[in-house]
Amino acid sequence: MKPIWNRRLLLGATVLVGMTGTACAQARPSRNLTVFKTPTCACCDAWIRHMRDAGFSTTITILPSLQSVRSSxxxxxxxxxxxxxxxxxxxxxxxxxxxxxxxxLAERPAAIGLAVPAMPLGSPGMETPQGHREPYETLLVLRFGATRVFARHNQPA
Structure with missing residues (x-):
């Protein structure tokens, strides 16, 4: 009888460990966003509102220059x-x-992050009262500075 009990215990422990790994793999990514901005940027505040409206919590750090944050x-x-x-x-x-x-955050690619250069009209935080929208791309920034298109927005139909 003792060998059967050990097999059952081993089987139960294996199932429990397997379930724990699955629960960890399905954990929701963080929604805690730290934003670095300069003191006079109004469009940054509009982008922060966009992110909060999407469920992100934000911590804002005001700096005279953001170059060191990016380059580091x-x-x-x-x-x-x-x-x-x-x-x-x-x-x-x-x-x-x-x-x-x-x-x-869902895909977790090996990358530095995302970028939308040039502040295109119609992007979050760059909306206009007239509703002007420029086509733009979100770039996936890979290690060593290479990029590839991650998403396209405001494309003509």
């Missing part, structure tokens, strides 16, 4: 914008839509 994590200067976010080890540079950040 490998974001190329050519992709710089008016604010930089940091979430779960990824940088979020510029007016990146919340749905792109959510996708980034």
């Amino acid at each position: 994590r490998g974001m190329p200067d050519a992709l710089a914008s008016c604010h930089t976010g940091l979430i779960d080890g990824y940088l979020v540079e510029g007016h990146v839509p919340a749905q792109d950040v959510i996708r980034l």
Whole structure:
């Protein structure tokens, strides 16, 4: 009888460990976003509202320059914008839509983060009263500064 009990105990422990791994793999990514911005940026505040409306909690750090935040994590200067976010080890540079950040956190690619350079009209935080919208791309910033298109927005139909 003792060998059967040991097999049952081993089988139960294996199932329990397997279930624990599954629960950890399905854990919801963090929604805690740190935003670095300069003191005079109004569009940054609009982007922060967009992210909060999408369920992100934000901590804001005001700095005279964001260059050191970006360069310390490998974001190329050519992709710089008016604010930089940091979430779960990824940088979020510029007016990146919340749905792109959510996708980034779900897919977890080997990358520095996302960037929307040049502050395009119609991107989150860059809306106009007239509703003007420019087509733009969210770029996935890979290690060593290479990029590839992560998402396209405001594309003509």
